[in-house]
Amino acid sequence: MKRIMALDMLRGYALVCIMVDHMPIGVLRNVTLANFTVFDAAELFVLLSGFLVGMVWVKVEAKHGRRAAQWRFLKRAYEVWLALVLGAVLLAAFSHFLFEIKLNHTAVWFKYALWLFENPAGYIATVGLMWMQPNLLDVLALYVIMLVTAPITVPFLLRAPFAAMAVSVTVWLCAEPLNALIPNQRPGPGLLFNPFGWQLLFFIGVGLGAFRRQIVPALRKHGQVLTIASVGVLLFCLSVTLAWRIGEPAKAVSAALKMVYGSIDKWSLDGLRLMAIMAASWLVAVPLAKPFEWMANTAIGRAFGEIGRGGLWSFISCVLLSIWGDAMDMMAPQDFTGFLLRLAIDIWVIAALWVSAALWLRRDEWMGRIKARFATR
Template sequence: MSRIAWLDMLRGYALLCIMLNHMPLGWLRQFTLGNFAVFDAAELFVLLSGFLVGLVWIKVEAQDGRRTAQWRFLRRAAQVWLALVIGGVLLALLSRGLFALGLNHTAIWSEYARWIVTYPLPYIGTLALLWMQPNLLDVLALYVILLGLAPVTVPMLLNRPLWFGAGSLALWLAAVPLNAALPNQRVEGGLLFNPFGWQMLFFAGVAMGAFRRRFMPALLRRAGWITALAAGVSLYSLGMAALWRLGPGGKRLADVMWNAVGVVDKWSLDGVRFAAIIAASWLVAVPCAPALAMMAGTRLGRAAALIGRGGLFSFVACVLLSVLGDALAMNPPGAGALRRICIDIWTIAALWLLSFLWMNRPGRRRQMPARA
C-alpha cells in the first residue's frame, strides 16, 4: 500500500526524540517533543504504530482475508520479541565494552553489563520471557503484548467498536492494580509501560486507521469546533511543559496548571497525556496536514522519513546510539555546549546512515508494504 510521507517523517522525529531524550547531557534534547507538550515521543510512537496497524489490517483483510491479517500480526509480534531479545543483548554488550574502555555512562543501568558476562544465559532467558525489560527497550515489551493479542483484539474492535471502546476504558481505569499483579523483575510488579493503560492509546490509533474513511466526513463537518477544542487542549499542554522557562511568573502559572489536573503519570498513561496527544493528532491530521506534507518533501523531512521507515531496526539503533552518545558526552567530564552539539549531530547522522543502509540492503524488495 502507498505510504503517507509525513507519517513516516513523524515516526522518524519520534525516534530522534527518543534517542536525544536518553542522552542526559545532550544539548539538542531541549528541542524534543516533551519540551513543548505534556506528552512525549513515547505517546507519539505508540499512537502512530496503532494507526499503521489499523491501516495495514484493513488493507490486508480486504485483499487476502482476515486469517492472513491475523498471521501477519502474529509474525510481527514475533519480530518485535526477537528485536527485544537481540537489542537487550547488544545493549548489555555495548555497555560492557564502554566500561572496559573507561567510558562511564548513565543512560542505562550498569548491571546489564555485568550480567551479560557473569550470567549470560539467565540474562537472555529473562529477556525472552519478558520477566525483565532493559530500560530504553522496555516499550518493546508493550508492543509484543499488544501485537500478539491483535489477531483477537482488532477483529473485536472492528466488529463491535463501541463495546470494545468501553472495555478498553475499563481496563485503563483499572490499569495500576492489574499491572502490579503481573509477575515481573520490578519490585513494583508489572511492566514499566503498563499494558493495561497504554492499550487505550494503541487501540485509539488502530481505530483512527481503520475507521478514518467512515468517520472523517462527519468529523470534518464539525471541524471548526473540534479544532478550537483541540487547540485549547494543546495550548494548555504547551503551557504545562514550557511556561516554567519564562521566569518566576511563568513557573507559578505552570504550577497552577499542573495542580489543576493533579498527578500526571506517564507509565500508566495518564488521562491528561492521553487527551493532549489525541488533541494534537487532530491538529496534525486536519489543519496542519498540508504544512506537514510540505515539510515531508524537504531534505530534512525526507531524512526523518527514512529513519521512520526503518521501523524496528531504527528503534534498536537509536537506543544503542543514545548509550554511545551518552558515553561520549560524559568522557572526559565537563563537555561544553559545542562538543555536546557535535555529539548530538553525530548520533543523528549515524542513525540516518544506519537506517539508509538497512533500507537499501541487498535483497530487500524495492516495493515494500507499509509496516506497523
C-alpha cells in the first residue's frame, strides 16, 4: 500500500506535540496545537490511527479475506498492549534512575518509580491488566481497547456504516456513566481516556479511511459550505483558547463563549473538541491538501514523517524523552538564559526523537552491517 506522506508527517507532528506538551516548563509547548484550538495532539493521534486502520483493513480484506484482517489487528492489539507494559516498565525505571542521580521531574508521577522497585510483579500485573494506566502512556490503553474490538466493530462498520455510526454516537452520548462501570486504580471513575467517548473519533477515522474514495467526492459537492463552516468552527475555538490564555481580563468573554459551547471535557471527548478536530481534518484533507503535500516533502516534513512511521517505537521514545527533557528543563535558571536553554532542550529532544525513529526504520540496514562485520572476524 502506497504511503501518504502527509499522514506520516501529521502522525509525527502529533507525537512531537505529545512529547513537548508533557514537558511542563518547556518553551515550545506554548506553540503546540493545543494553544490555538480546543483539541490537542491526542485527538489527532487517535483520528489518524483510526484512519490508518480503515485503510489497511480494506486492503488486507480485499487481498487475503476478512479473517486475515481480523487476525492482523488482533496481533496489532497485542503489540500495542506489549508496548504499554514494556513502556510502563521503562518509564518507571527511567524515572527511578533520574531520581537516583538527583534529577527531579514532574512529567510522570513519582510513585511509578517506587512501585516498580518495591513490588515489580504487582506493578507489571496491574499495568498488564490495564487496571492502572501510567500517565503519558494512557492513550495506548485506549488504543488497545479499540484494536481488540476491531475484529467485530470494523466488519459491522463496513457492512452497515450508518447503523454502526448510530450505535457509536449512542455509546458516545452515554460515555460517562458507562466509563464509571470500569474498575480502575484511579480515584476517579473508569479510564482517564474514556473509551466509550473516544471510540467515536476512532471509528470516524476508520470510516474515513475505509470509505475515503466514496466520502471525499460526495463532500466535495458541498466543499465551499464545509470550508466556511470549518473555518468558522476553528475561529470560534481560537477565541475560546485565547480567552483562556488571557485569563482574568477576558473572563466575561470566556463566560459568554461558554454559554454557547457548555463545557469542554477532554477525557470523554466533548462535542466541541470533536467538531474542532473534524473541521481541521476537512481543511487539511481538501482545501489545504496541496500545501500539506508540499510540507511533507520538505526536510522538516520528511523528518516528522519518519517519526510518524516509527509507530510504537516513536511513541515510547517520545514518552522517555519528555521525562528527560522535563528533568533538564528543571535545572535551567528562571531568566532569559534559562529560556534559551529550555528552548535548546526542546529542540534537542525533538531531534533525538527523529534520530531514534530514523535508526529504528533503518535497523535492518545497520544491524546487517554489524552482523556482517562480526561474521568476517
